[in-house]
Amino acid sequence: YQRIRKSTIHRHGGDKLCYGPGTLPVLGNALKFLQPRHLLFDWFVHCQRKYGKETFGISIPTLPSGVVINDPAILEYVLRNESTITKGEFFRRRSWDLFGHGIINSDGELWKTQRKAGLKFFTGANLDTLIEDVLPNAYMEIRAVLLEAAGSGQSLDLEATLLDLTTAVVGRMAYDMSISASSPFSRAFDYASDQTGRRFQNPLYLITELFVGSKFRSSLAEVKKFGREIVWNAKVNRDERKPEASFSGFGSLVNSLMDAFDDDPNLTADAALNFLSAGRDTTAQSLTWTFYSLMRHPSALAILRKEADSTFAQSPPDHKSDKEEHSDTLIKLSVANLQPTNLPHAMSIFNESLRLYPPVPFEIKQCQVDTMLPDGTFLPKGSIIIWCIWAMNRSPSAWGDDADSFRPERWLTNPATSKDGHDETAKLITKSAFEFPVFNGGPRSCLGKKMAELMACWVLVQMWSEFDFEEITGTQGAEKERRSKNSLTLPMEGGLPCYVRLRAREREEEK
Numbered sequence: 013y014q015r016i017r018k019s020t021i022h023r024h025g026g027d028k029l030c031y032g033p034g035t036l037p038v039l040g041n042a043l044k045f046l047q048p049r050h051l052l053f054d055w056f057v058h059c060q061r062k063y064g065k066e067t068f069g070i071s072i073p074t075l076p077s078g079v080v081i082n083d084p085a086i087l088e089y090v091l092r093n094e095s096t097i098t099k100g101e102f103f104r105r106r107s108w109d110l111f112g113h114g115i116i117n118s119d120g121e122l123w124k125t126q127r128k129a130g131l132k133f134f135t136g137a138n139l140d141t142l143i144e145d146v147l148p149n150a151y152m153e154i155r156a157v158l159l160e161a162a163g164s165g166q167s168l169d170l171e172a173t174l175l176d177l178t179t180a181v182v183g184r185m186a187y188d189m190s191i192s193a194s195s196p197f198s199r200a201f202d203y204a205s206d207q208t209g210r211r212f213q214n215p216l217y218l219i220t221e222l223f224v225g226s227k228f229r230s231s232l233a234e235v236k237k238f239g240r241e242i243v244w245n246a247k248v249n250r251d252e253r254k255p256e257a258s259f260s261g262f263g264s265l266v267n268s269l270m271d272a273f274d275d276d277p278n279l280t281a282d283a284a285l286n287f288l289s290a291g292r293d294t295t296a297q298s299l300t301w302t303f304y305s306l307m308r309h310p311s312a313l314a315i316l317r318k319e320a321d322s323t324f325a326q327s328p329p330d331h332k333s334d335k336e337e338h339s340d341t342l343i344k345l346s347v348a349n350l351q352p353t354n355l356p357h358a359m360s361i362f363n364e365s366l367r368l369y370p371p372v373p374f375e376i377k378q379c380q381v382d383t384m385l386p387d388g389t390f391l392p393k394g395s396i397i398i399w400c401i402w403a404m405n406r407s408p409s410a411w412g413d414d415a416d417s418f419r420p421e422r423w424l425t426n427p428a429t430s431k432d433g434h435d436e437t438a439k440l441i442t443k444s445a446f447e448f449p450v451f452n453g454g455p456r457s458c459l460g461k462k463m464a465e466l467m468a469c470w471v472l473v474q475m476w477s478e479f480d481f482e483e484i485t486g487t488q489g490a491e492k493e494r495r496s497k498n499s500l501t502l503p504m505e506g507g508l509p510c511y512v513r514l515r516a517r518e519r520e521e522e523k
């Protein structure tokens with residue numbers, strides 16, 4: 013009896029482990045996982061509301077048994093025990109083809125080496141370069157597209173535009189390369205990411221891919237080819253001793269990675285691709301959902317603009333030409349003036365959007381040894397632990413009865429008292445990484461959190477100061493809550509088609 017008990021998930025103290033609603037006798041939760049992604053999110057939210065913080069079991073035939081956790085204290089335990097509760101084989105097998113030896117996929121020494129190389133990259137000096145040089149230059153390209161759309165009245169896909177921006181920024185910062193979001197690599201990466209995400213929902217993916225996997229395989233080949241190009245480009249730069257190919261500024265990440273891996277091209281290529289994918293998709297998607305939220309909540313937009321206008325008093329930009337230097341055209345922003353103390357309302361809007369639409373909506377870890385969670389749930393070696401950030405972030409016990417509503421004020425100590433909702437004494441509330449796990453927590457917390465927050469504030473201030481965006485609704489289902497399409501992250505299904513106009517303030521002045 014003891015042997016059987018040690019090989020199954022159970023609760024100490026005699027409490028029975030619950031299983032999610034709709035669990036079937038033999039199939040377990042397999043059918044739930046085959047559903048479209050938004051229905052799976054709904055199911056996790058339903059479970060969260062039914063069981064609160066209680067851990068519950070999940071079972072899918074052919075897969076290791078597992079539990080879903082919902083309690084920040086248990087999540088903290090899981091994330092802090094990185095040496096025994098790791099990414100593991102379950103995750104690695106599914107994402108190997110895309111992420112290979114990269115940081116997202118690795119544990120132990122391989123992970124530590126990449127983490128150290130990454131830490132060298134996210135320095136204060138590099139963040140200054142990002143905000144004062146790389147981001148303004150990359151933005152001038154997409155600003156030209158926005159001005160053209162505003163002039164012609166043509167719609168554009170704002171998600172694609174924001175992805176262009178983050179791809180260009182991460183490409184320049186990390187690899188000193190111009191990368192375009194519409195390149196064959198980017199399209200291949202997008203498809204491969206979608207298919208990799210599906211592997212986590214389909215226990216029979218190995219069989220399915222035998223029949224319908226050829227596009228996936230060619231996309232993976234394209235992605236790997238691009239990884240080799242990054243390394244080749246870095247080597248050329250180093251051999252030519254370009255002054256910027258050093259350990260600070262442009263391209264410094266790939267230099268640190270090559271150094272860490274003794275110039276091994278395969279390891280460096282995998283590592284480089286992982287940083288690119290970790291940084292550009294998540295940031296573009298977080299901005300897309302934030303713009304979407306602002307278009308649907310004009311009062312929050314008014315507060316954002318009030319804060320930006322009063323913090324960065326400026327003359328309206330000259331729209332006549334899109335060829336000027338960014339220094340003549342854009343609001344001058346530095347890392348120091350993009351801090352949350354300076355822009356609490358902008359950060360509250362970004363956080364609230366990240367809460368409702370977390371770019372990494374699920375996480376999975378695997379126990380490398382028999383594990384006892386703090387609530388007495390026993391997990392034999394090999395069990396998986398899942399947490400659904402999408403559902404945790406909508407928990408009424410953690411966020412109140414209005415957890416489903418977009419309400420940036422919940423992030424402020426001094427919720428708006430003035431008539432227009434903008435309060436200059438407001439301060440941003442901080443939450444622990446375990447209560448608000450959008451950037452993960454513990455030793456594997458996101459390395460790019462500060463970079464993402466700075467980019468978000470910069471883009472929100474700059475773009476909304478100059479432009480108005482109007483979501484195109486009326487197409488099928490567009491007026492309803494938008495959904496995410498399948499992926500490892502949270503792209504919007506159908507993108508975010510919008511009309512762009514010069515901000516009304518400027519239009520009024522022009523009349």
Ligand code: HEM
Nearest residue numbers: 290291294295298371372450451452456458459460463464
């Ligand atoms: C809003 C934007 C972002 C969000 C929501 C986000 C979220 C996350 C999450 C949840 C993880 C943990 C993933 C896992 O272990 O399964 C992570 C890890 C990571 N993120 Fe981010 N991220 C963002 C932006 C960035 C940026 C801009 C970069 C860099 C350019 C970056 C680099 C990384 C790296 C390197 C890791 C791996 C850390 C490790 O395993 O030690 N992230 N991020």
